[in-house]
Amino acid sequence: MNNFENETYDEYLRNLFNTYPNIFLALIVTSLVGLFLYNFIENYNNLNNLNLECKLYKDSITEMVFELEKKNKIIKTLKERNNIIYESICDYLTAKKTHNYNLRDRKYRSYKE
Incomplete structure (x- = not known):
């Protein structure tokens, strides 16, 4: 290695690898x-x-589905009440x-029950 100035970089690396092959192998594996x-x-x-x-x-x-089911029940209940009122x-x-008020009273009582 005393002629380092005349050596190319490739030759230097080759000599270094030939001198310490296990270190380079360990570095590559690591x-x-x-x-x-x-x-x-x-x-x-x-x-x-x-x-x-x-x-x-x-x-x-899941939360949105729960809210939709709750709203759907409310809408269904409101529709049923609306139909009864109608x-x-x-x-x-x-x-x-x-x-003929007896007819109306009879139906109204059945809705009420």
């Missing part, structure tokens, strides 16, 4: 293992983030025209 571990950890973190997002979306969708008004008007 860097490959490090890259593998880094990618593994990144993928694991991404999966955890996706699982958390999926859980949040699932919870929000039929009662129709019966009242029919009874008023025909002067």
Whole structure:
């Protein structure tokens, strides 16, 4: 190595690798293992983030479905009440025209029960 000035960089690296082959092999293996571990950890973190997002979306969708079911029950109840009121008004008007109040009272009592 006393003629370092005359040696090219490629020759220097070749001589260095020939002198210490195990060190370079250990560096290469260590860097490959490090890259593998880094990618593994990144993928694991991404999966955890996706699982958390999926859980949040699932919870929000479940909550929205629950709210929709609640509103649907309210709408159904209101429709039923609306139909009862409409039929009662129709019966009242029919009874008023025909002067048959017993019919109206009988139907009204059945709705009330």
